Amino acid sequence: MTAGTVWCHFVLLLLLSIASLWAAEISCRNEDGETVDWFLLYKLPKHTEGESAGLGLEYMYMDSLTHAWQLSKYLVNMTQGALGQTLKQLYETYEPKNNSIAYAIYNDEIPHSKSSNWKKGHTKGFLLLDKSQGFWGIHSVPLFPPFLEDGYAYPPSGKPYGQAAICITFKYDQFTEIDQQLLSYNPSIYNCSIPNIFQADLPNLQKLCAGSELPSVTQRHLSKLQSAHGETFLHFAKSHLFVDDIYVAWIAQELKTDLLVESWQHSGHRLPSNCSLQYHVYNINLIGTPLNSTFYSINDHSKWCVSRIYEDQWTCIGDLNRAAEQAWRSGNEHGRNAAQQTETITTIVFLAAHQLAFPFTVKRSEGLEKQEQRGLAGETKKKTQKREQENWRRKL
């Protein structure tokens, strides 16, 4: 072999190992299985207005590369879609067991389980990482994702209603911050592995995973997280000690913007739009998709918000509803009063929202105009109407 061919082989080997390293990188994945900084997924409800029922598995997809919503060519139960491609990395860790990988999946409604632990947070998500990087997903789907031994699937109960999910890729150092945030809302982790090499950086996750006693927490904590590609996200974590509507009492005032909020409003304790504080919060009533179909909030289980003024450019997505407390949580074994049982919640808010804004058009609850006009002193009715029409038409 000449020096030239040796060199050639060396370069080839180097390229091959770089390629395999690249492929092994734990990351959110797009619909082609490629690594992506973040993605959003909005599964459409089975019933949309004026159209025949779908399967309840179709979804809109957007990521840091496309920056635009597209109807996916896959169904959400298929492994080829972004959620399937991303979680594939998780299911692949089942066998063989890998002690350099940590993961946790949590949900207040656990697969195969009829009981819920009301002491845990009302929160749903998954994370997978090694000492280099990983991803964190937050979503609204009950009983999801399946246990590792069961492999990827989408629960039939998640079909009728709209659902949303976000996945963000983070470098390893951000997970110590995420570990702190998770402590605040005490997620119900049902499948996990936090090997000892992570103990120093993820102490809370390890305790949560082992089901051991946790240290006490603060009422709420706001954290600034940086995605792998350097986009900034704000994460609002509230513990059970913060007994208030997170959207009104915290997020809107913190972001200094009026918010339009979409959330599950079936509970008897649904909260009306609220203009009491400086920045107002309005419930969304009707949602228009980029496909020009519409659906009512009553058919949607997703939880997200956008700033009322488009230019403010805030979008949030999370796992909390605007409900004083969910009725079925009252009277639990501790006999605490209703106010103390307010849900534990997490919500992610995008800082760099210029690329992230939901291009879904939204219409607020009917009959709120009066309330809003009172809140908008000085603005004429005509102006309000005009702005309202623009709001409705504009692509959020």
Ligand SMILES: *[C@@H]1O[C@H](CO)[C@@H](O)[C@H](O)[C@H]1NC(C)=O
């Ligand atoms: C997804 O759901 C559709 C409709 O119920 C079904 O026909 C299909 O077999 C499912 N695919 C997977 C991979 O489960």
Ligand SMILES: *[C@@H]1O[C@H](CO)[C@@H](O)[C@H](O)[C@H]1NC(C)=O
């Ligand atoms: C275990 O995970 C590490 C880090 O992601 C990876 O480099 C390694 O190849 C994995 N080992 C096995 C046996 O899969």
Ligand SMILES: *[C@@H]1O[C@H](CO)[C@@H](O)[C@H](O)[C@H]1NC(C)=O
């Ligand atoms: C609006 O929300 C704030 C904060 O939760 C609360 O103090 C106030 O009573 C609410 N106003 C109305 C009219 O419900």
Ligand SMILES: *[C@@H]1O[C@H](CO)[C@@H](O)[C@H](O)[C@H]1NC(C)=O
């Ligand atoms: C939605 O409606 C707009 C305006 O009428 C039109 O330009 C656009 O092509 C429609 N989009 C789809 C996907 O039908």
Ligand SMILES: *[C@H]1O[C@@H](CO)[C@H](O)[C@@H](O)[C@@H]1NC(C)=O
């Ligand atoms: C889920 O995690 C895997 C690997 O971490 C374990 O092997 C399973 O036993 C576990 N499943 C349950 C039901 O705890």
